[in-house]
Amino acid sequence: MKKIRIEVRNKKGEYDAVVETLKRDVKDIGINVLKDAEYIEVYTLSGEIEASDADRIAFELLADRVIQEYNIAGGFVPVSGVHSETVEVAYNPGVMDPVQESAMKAVHDMGIDSVDSVETSKKFILYGDLTKADAASIADKLLYNKIIQHVVVSEEKDKEIAAYEFKAVYVDIVSMSDKDLMNLSKKGQLYLNLVEMKAIKDYFKKIKRNPTDCELETIAQTWSEHCKHKTMRGDIVFNGKKIKNLLGNTVMKVTKELNKKWCVSVFKDNAGVIRFDKDNNVCFKVETHNHPSALEPYGGSETGVGGVIRDCMGTGRGAKPIANTDVFCFGIPDADVASVPKGALHPKRVMKGVVGGVRDYGNKMGIPTVNGAICFDERYTGNPLVFCGNVGIMPKKFSTKKVSPGDLIVAIGGRTGRDGIHGATFSSAELTAESEVISSTAVQIGNPITEKKMVDTLIKARDLELYEAITDCGAGGFSSAVGEMGEDTGAEVYLERAPLKYQGLKPWEIWISEAQERMVLAVKPKKLKALLDIFKSENVEATVIGNFTNDKKLRIYFKDHKITELDMKFLHDGLPYTAKKAKWKAPKENKEITFKLAGSLTDDLKKVIAGWNVCSKEWVVRQYDHEVQGGSVLKPFIGVYRDAPSDAAIIRPVLDSVKGVVISNGINPCYGDIDPYWMAASAIDEALRQVAAVGGDLDKVAILDNFCWGNSDDQVQLGKLVRASYACYDIAKAYGTPFISGKDSFNNEFNTGKKTVAIPSTLLISAIGVIDDVSKTVSADIKESGNLLYVIGKTYQEMGASQYFAAKKVNGGVVPRVRPKTALKTMERVVSAIKKGFIRSCHDCSEGGIAVSLSEMLFGADLGAEISLHGIPCENSVKRDDVLLFSESNSRFIVEIPARCKTKFEKHMKGIDHGLIGEVNGTGKLTVSGLSGKVVVDAEIEEVKSFWKTTIRKVMHE
């Protein structure tokens, strides 16, 4: 076949942002000889293409004639006279290239039918005294990721993949010894334990045959930790005491006992559903995509976002996505290149990739990313965490689904490829330097436009009631989607009908592939035509791949061969839960602070506020479209310069209503190093107090849990999990706040070859609530000179794992507690004060305590404040200024009150810890006098702000 190579680059003198960024990044990795670079986009067209057509395609379509030039005669050559190295990067065979499909469409639109395919690659010409090794290092560290791409060495051979010819494969499990079973589990990437493998063996012994490869894969996927939550739902022996179903007895028990009427669907569908207004419900789901993001940060986070959006699209009979929220945990972005273990990517690259993936998927889907958080700790270097969340809205009547025998199974959206094989089981493995080799097929890249088309058409089909049930193809692909939908009925699937990206896939690969942007519907035969017409009208592929039956069996065929016949009961209920051991020893906490209090705390404030876990995340958040759909009421950036941080996000999903949805999160992994119980308690408190800080009603808030832990077979790790789960029950129960959905991820550790590094035990609590009138809410930026400032809530000497201790490099201290009874009263009183209109601004106190909270409020205005620490309500033993300023005690707020409201406000707060600490002024300075009356902080707000803003900017070269 004829190939035509078209190269496109910017004309000389045109600014090229790609090149400029590359030049800075090359310096970062320690190569200082790169003088200049050229970035060239390469399109390789195949087919019997006329030269004139190729020229037309290059001129009209591929090159921007204003700023670019193209070459169809062998490609651009490097400028002579300067040494250069050329690197070209292309996708690996089987990896989806999103540009291919759109470029083909455009060529067809031009009336040219001779092009059979378009492939893209990127060419970089690097100028300067670079060695070949330098060029290879630049390519490896910055230009490509071998998981999905490769460096083009010479003209590529046609990537013709051989067609698949059916061959029945049976695995002789019945005669296997225990050792053989474990071997099979590991080599086959099934990641099941011996008890589980034996249960499979017993089942097939009973039915007197051996399993096929497809049956084994189906069982492994269904029984994976990812899909079954074996640890959280299994038995745990905690310090000798047996707990049956930890999740059921903690997190889920809260919801059951609280029994809130506005909780519509909890813990059973793809997302939790709560009432929004008289016509609509909203649903919320957060989940992680950690291991894929560790290997391929961009693709991993992209598909994480894509997946969680499909969760909401697959809840009930489908919700329209209205907001994203994303939380990350990374290693330290300016870590020394040499300190990063082999097989792990540098934290800065991980961060850029993850942020890029979340940005592109969310922005291109037209879903605002309204809220998030980032935690930094070097233990996340080999195993970063990527939590992706989505909120959806749906008319009330579409909140449930029902599959009936005889319904057709219709697959919609993207095609199936070899991408994402074994994703569900792979999530149970520990990451090592070799993970990238073993598990490269577990990583996928996404195509948001395919998903966007799908959601547009799905909503149309839903509103016409053309289908009965829907679920997404996430981990486990068709296997998981069809298996779950047909659990109570039975299902038959004909795998040869599934549209494929390319030929050559084995049937079991089609069955468990986690190729993105696919969903499965249950459709009544009489409605099929109308349904297919809708998808066709907007170029979305939809195919009948089988039907639901009434015999509770899962049968899979491939071209007349029956390759699976399993009892749904065995598949879903046959998993033997094994009891795991857990232990916990209470830590010794030392309240005393041994170092001497400094005379001035101004420098400490600057240090704390510039710390990774406190500093401005503007570089990240700015890249997200946080206002598409037009509903944003409280944005991530507030204040006169739109760069001060806000608390919870508020959106109005219905544009002609003042009813809002409030979204927040709580996370502080540092606290878990002392006691995961108080980490979990603090996370719940933080999520709720952020809602309270904007004026959201707490009795209409629901929360989600996301546990990310180390090895679940490690007794200490598991002990921490039990502690955290207990706190979830205790605190959520006391607050009257139900959990509606959640997720857990284990084995988040990285083996460097010498040792295993587990991540800090991390719990993310995400909150969603409904606000009746968003015009009554407040923001955190200080409003007016002359207003009074109060601290609400009591300050304790709780300095353990605080940002102040971290900045001082001091260990020890007491981790912040939650005192739920007082806390709930405090938060409720703040909300009612906001509703009464007393409060002009309100901010919660979290990392960095009162000092940081106050500074952040001042970042939003050209004003200043004079504060006295005397006014802060605190436990009697607190005698140090630094404790008052930097303690991270929970359930506290700073509020701004107009002087005229003083009496009324103080009356309103009666019975709640509150103290007048000072006044807003026009000085542009923050002045704090300590307990002795001496000034302990004297800082220009501008300067403090620049410390806060510089940390990430600097590492990203801005």
Added chain:
Amino acid sequence: MNKVKTLILRTAGTNCDKETAHAFSQAGSEVTFLHINELIKERKYFQDHQILALPGGFTYGDDIASGKILANELRNALQDEIVEFVKSGKLVIGICNGFQILVKMGLLPNVAGKDMGDVEATLARNNSGKFEDRWIHLSKVVTKKDICVWTKGLPEVIFIPVAHGEGKFIPCDKSVLEALWKAGQVVFQYSDENGEAVDYPDNPNGSVDRIAGVCDPTGRILGLMPHPERHVSYLQHPFWQRLDKSDSSLGVGLQIFKNGVSYVKRSL
């Protein structure tokens, strides 16, 4: 004309259609959402509507270049209908991705004044190299001619958000730039709150002459990178909590849509 009807064109990757529709209906227009496939099939829709709106988004993923593939499709499939639509005195607005499409199909800026112009400019990747969402000030370029029908009665400086990765306006040469200024086709420039010149980040992308929006020589086709439909209510303002609800700067983007609707009512 009493009943104003706006056609909101959609395709794969369009994503500001709902809020653009909301802005037009607030301004008093009826709204029809139409997928490009349907419009190609049923061309009568052009006759039934007086305003064609191309909303923001990432049509076809902005693959190859932003707006390029839909621009290519429109030029190849609907050129005659669009020319006819414009010639009959009707209105077109392109916001963000819609602006990119209009420029890349040659409908804007069209200083040559042809039925369907050649490509005279582009919207290139931001100098920052990345997508950014921020609120910016736009100053309305005041000329004697005041040809643009969409900007009547706007204050000298308005405050609305941008959210794009490819918004750097570059004319293909000096003569086009000069012609643009001369004909009064430059409609909006990035500025500070007093209308003074600014650099990054207030000029969010590095546009030549800080150009944020242009119209065609008739003044009836407007394209702009910022999003007026995201500021039609005070609750969308980034610090409405600091302002009095009667402040006239709140919801200022609505005026643009109102202008389109009242022009149709008055002149068609």
